[in-house]
Amino acid sequence: MATNTLHADIDNWTLATPAARSPNGVVASQHRLAAQAGAAQLDAGGNAIDAIVATAYALNAVEPWMSGLGGSGFMVIWLAREQRAVALDFQGTLAGDTRLEDYPVDPGLPATPMGFPGVVDNANIEGYRSITVPGAVAGLEHALRRFGTKPRAEVMAPAIALADRGLHVDWFTSLQIGVCARTLARDPISASIYLPGGHPATPESRLRIPQLAGALTEIAEAGAESFYRGALAERIVADLQAGGSRISREDLAAYEVFEYAAMAAEHRGYTLYTPGEASGGLRQREMLAHALDAMPAPPENPTPETWLVYAEALEACWKQHKIRNGVLSAADGENGACTSSMSSVDAEGNMVALTYTLLNRFGSGVTLPATGMLMNDSVSYFDPRPGYPTTMAGGKRINSSNMCPTVAVRDGEARFSVGASGGNLIMPAVTQVAALMMDFDMSLERAVHHPRLDASYRGSVRVDPRFSPETLARLGERFALEIAQQLVFPKLYACVSAVSRDPETGECIGINDPTQPIGGGAAPTPFRLGSLGSDAPAVRP
Template identity: 40%
Template sequence: MADSFSHQQTVTKPAVVSAGGIVAAQNRLAAQAGAAALAGGGNAVDAAVATAFAIGVVEPWMSGVGGGGLLLHRDAASGRVRAWDFGMRTPKALDPAGYPVVEGEDADLFGWPLVKDSRNLRGGTAIAVPGQVAGMAAVLQALGTLSWEAALAPAILLAERGVPLDWFSLLQIAQHSGDLAQNEASAALYLRDGHPPAQLQPAVCLPNSKLRETLQHLAKAGARDFYEGELAARIVADVQAAGGCLSAEDLRGYQAREVEPLTVSRGQAALHVLPELNGGPTLARAVTRLGESWTGGAPDGAFYLAVAEALREAFAHRLSHLGDVDGARGPSCTTHISVVDRAGNMVTLTQTLLSVFGSKVTLPSSGILMNNGINWFDPRPGRPNSLGPDKRTLSNYVPVLGVTPERSFAIGASGGRKIIPAMTQLGLMLGVGGMTLEEALHQPRIDVSGPDLVTVDPRLDPSIRSALAAVHPVQTGAAGFAPNNYATALAVLREQGRNHGAVEPLHPWAEAVSEDEVPSA
């Protein structure tokens, strides 16, 4: 493919260093909301929850109350790590026969065989039971100090103003304008006369008054209203009107789950992830398989060769074995939030709608943009991850908490299956390689998000690229945002009593914000 972009441009984002708390997020406005919670005396959980609700408003194509996610927390004083799973489930009334496979391959995240009318990708039939609200409520109740209303307050203010319209947000809207136009409420929010907004100057925003009213109602009525109250009834009615089978029973029965973290060690570094149906077990399997082929230091040819081999095997296992078979209790376009507070407590939180703009369905009575979690399932029957009723999704995100004798860090990313190799490499660079946070976030990576192919950043030394090509099928992929070949990572780290925050340099909105930057009241 012809490459018309400059090969000389270099983009960097320095790490933020502070004695105070830091929030790293894919949107500066949302990160500021979390940093304000820290500045007001809140802890890492308070900041994470405030940021999570805020980012669902200002970066709606990635996440929001219509989605789900995972969260890990580390208590600095005790070292205890706790984990919550608030991922999506399929509705109990879902019938796999309603998703017949036809000739072709879908062009979304996973390349599944094409489903008739893309019923697993778009519209009400693509919507799974959302867990975001339940997850935020559970974590805030367990570890937070903010009230529920206070945690929602920044998101309510941001919803009144709306999504800032600049070249980056316009790019997201323009790429999906055809699908957004198929839903009346989505078209009204994001399009003008059926087309992406054309005017960027003077600066404008896209407000969502219905979502603001919904968040105000949720703040007063409490989190369970989303699942068994007035809001739940409106959500069910709107989803069913859009052709989905989400029921009042599905919402009423949903609960976020606290689970025991899965820990994998490498030398003196311990990497904590979530077990079961997410990217954590695949990361753990890859790290375990590394053996002694790389023992630390700067990432070199031995590092990338070891990572590529381990990830190819881990993904082969993942794609052939993992799934919620029969719905038993056991073991994306996305956004990520990493937080460290002044005391050193940490949160790593990944949340998602799955595809960009999820199902493309905005519920008319509430302004909620809904997920397309059904797309996580293989539409072909008889496989571990085949589509079925009341099943938990096999998600790809993998928030990580890392601990060594000298440091602790919280990392995560957006980017579908590319998250797993990105977090494997960053976890090793920070936990074993001893790199600074700024060095690690600027270090070129490889992508191995399947068993067949290794994608190599052309910024890597030619000797490394040649060594990989001698062993693995290799393709070159430039680092960038569109397309995003290596996931979008965000991280915080604590070392020697100082906090550090850094984000993917090439993401135009992502930023690490310290509580010291928040104006005093």
């Protein structure tokens, strides 16, 4: 088979990241400050749900391009005392007045990240018409009210403090802005924040996002009720409709979170819980079943044949997924994917995996003037052509996602949770980390650092050159290979966040992907802003 080595030898360093360890719980996130905001809830006596909600809100201020108030997602919660796993679906919904004629297909444009046709003026991925009703605030509120222990104001305090301080710009932030500068330039508010002077913000500056701290404070005080039916809702809808969105007050008021028993998949004595068929969970279950059938008894350590089994299993489950969605020639969409994943565990053994997203990096590129919220572009989850399961329709909920937050339980104890960002890359990365831990009893730290491959039935398989020559040769007998090392950008093997807990020792471990320079785990300690960026000049739009 042919081999492509385009990304085989670009960066000249070895990527590794430290793990956080504590007997009192840990949090892992794509930004260390957000993880610390979550871990502070554990330090103050909160549980894993308090921690994950604090982490998610903090990301609005430190990683706004990936997720936030304007996003949607999934959460899986293992409740240790009740011995059950709960899934929360807080995916976005289309405006009730959505019309297919607003999204005429443009054959000259590339497919969206979900593999659907592009439309005229990129209206399904950029600007106000690409926005769905966001579910994030409702989902976080639901989780905290039903399963948390701490008051909302306390849980959100770190996020508000971070938003009030402003976004410290480092080289990684400048990279994220630069990648999306064209889209951000289309929106006057986003351009004024992220493109001061018409150029991407430079490292060692600090950006103020107008109104964001105020919006977070209003949510902390009045909850999701204000966001969906109160004063915040009024300002949100006014901004949306002024920009051309069809989202109405009725659409916001009708939004609801779905809570249900998480979908279970059995694998070598573990039960893996995911949000189910609307997420990447069904593909994960199919991949593991295929791998188990092909490899009933795993060897002591992974072999070239192991990786051939994993690659073939991923190809098979992705083929079925694309058949189900009516998209057999879907584009990767990997470099535009925008998602944040986080995990938490507490000393009692409660464990959470949360993934939520704006979909593309910086979402629609729209920042609402009255709230400072970056908004999603989740209309691109839907097909602009009639007659498909994912075809646009008024009020329709996102029903096909790559997000795959996973909690793994064995002998009644949550052992690890893992999720990732990265669009089509998410499920393969999450499932490989989980499979390495279950098939070969790897530690979380070793599994996250292990070379990965990516396969999604697209005509080739991408592999990390750190694999042995024997493994590369065996895979090359079956597939066209892309030899591509792990990179900070583009992230070719997703960005994993995970925690684990040893029920015998109580030790908890949290780790973020080694390709994410700002990510990390955090052990319980009081939250302090510290000196990060404190001397940087504030950039005010």
